[in-house]
Amino acid sequence: MDYFNYKDNELYAEDVKVSSLVKEYGTPLYVYSKATLQRHMRSFEEACSSHKHLICYAVKANSSLSILSLMAKMGAGFDIVSKGELLRVLEAGGDPKKVVFSGVGKTDDEIAFALKTGINCLNVESEAEAYNIENIARDLGIKAKIAIRVNPNVDAKTHPSISTGLKNNKFGISYDKAFDVYKKLSQSPYIQISGIDCHIGSQMTSGQPIVDAVARLLELYHKLKDNGINIDHIDIGGGLGVTYGDETPPSPSEFMSAVIALLKDIDVAIYIEPGRAMVANAGILLTQVLYTKQNGDKNFCIVDAGMNDLIRPALYNSWMNIIEANKKTGPKLCYDVVGPVCESDDFLGKDRHLCVERGDILAVRGAGAYGSAMSSTYNSRALCAEVMVSGDKSCVIRKRQDLKEIFANEVIVDL
Ligand code: LLP
DSSP states (O other): OOOOOTTTTTEEEEEHHHHHHHHEEEEEEEEEEEEHHHHHHHHHHHHHTTSSSEEEEGGOOOOHOOOOOOHHHHHHHEEESHHHHHHHHHHHTTTGEEEOOOTHHHHHHHHHHHHHHOOOOEEEEEEEHHEEEEEEHHHHHHOOEEEEEEEEOOOOSOOGGOEEEEEEEESSSHHHHHHHHHHTTOOOOTTEEEEOOOBBBBBBBBBBBHHHHHHHHHHHHHHHHHTTTOSSEEEEOOOBOOOOSSOOOHHHHHHHHHHHHTTTTSEEEEEOOOOOHHGGEEEEEEEEEEEEETTTTEEEEEOOOOOOOOHHHHOOOOOOOEEEEEEEOOOEEEEEOOOSSTTTTTTEEEEEEEEEOOOOOEETTTTTTTTTGGOGGGGGOOOEEEEETTTEEEEEEOOOOOOHHTTOOOOOOOO
């Protein structure tokens, strides 16, 4: 459920007509609904409320400072994957003690910065990384709190590009090796074993894979405990899917209740790292129709947002809903909605039935997650503006990039 709805055939973001946002801020434009973000955060809180927990919003899904600040104010922690993301969290007022740091390739500088900042936990993804963290912690005279990201070899049954928990994926330490690594690390004076972590994939539309993964983590928890290694949290990662089209993912409370049922008798906190489910349906991308044309037997609707603004359709062949900002009554044509970028794969949607002409506004729904965050300046196109709406108010949260900023760091040399 979100707050992008039609009133008299006009699309609104909360109480603001999106056509008025376009007049004020131009296109392409990301628009976020504050009420939707708050609603999602609250539903995760409620879903976890019967057990000790920490919700670590996965910054990578949408790292806008305003969104991070809103999450921080609502009590969220953060799952980060780079020093840049940590700097964003700190800038937005996030509490470092609620930050977990995931990622297979943390650099020495990133590890040292995270340790000095006093984050909650480093999620370790290889034995080599664990020893590197130990060395850096020793040099700094700090005890590093770590969890091992265990690869439980569970199929998340999602798109292969966003499946991460299978034994041949690059992520985590294989389940069979994890216990030995824990044992070795437990001897180190510079490592404090804090948790067990996993993240098996994204856009999961069933809760079963996560239940299977958590059952494996629970076995490991008991084995560690029997060997005197006590942890204080189990991190189940993110991955809860959303409805882009006809998917019917579980609600946060359905998703969490099975996990909590498995863990209810053990005295550890549950950490969860939701990204997509928190922000996807809290954002839309508004784009203007530049031209329509027919090539061969295809109709094209050429819009001013391209794969550089929203790469999910081009990269994963993801289906994202495209709707008209102003629903008209005329006949609909079947269009491929394509951007201006010089790539055949630059499309936002294929075979969409729309009644559009030059100047009309389209909205891509579900664009709040992995939309702006994955955008680029390919074709020297500016990063687009972003706006937050609350009730009948709207505010820019990122200015449209000035075109000259794109090449501001470049130098012309003549060697
Ligand atoms: N934790 C870890 C360690 C992750 O790698 C991810 C996502 C998350 C949490 C958050 O997962 P979520 O709740 O958003 O599913 N760009 C792709 C998604 C990549 C997900 C990467 N990892 C897309 O647009 O579908």
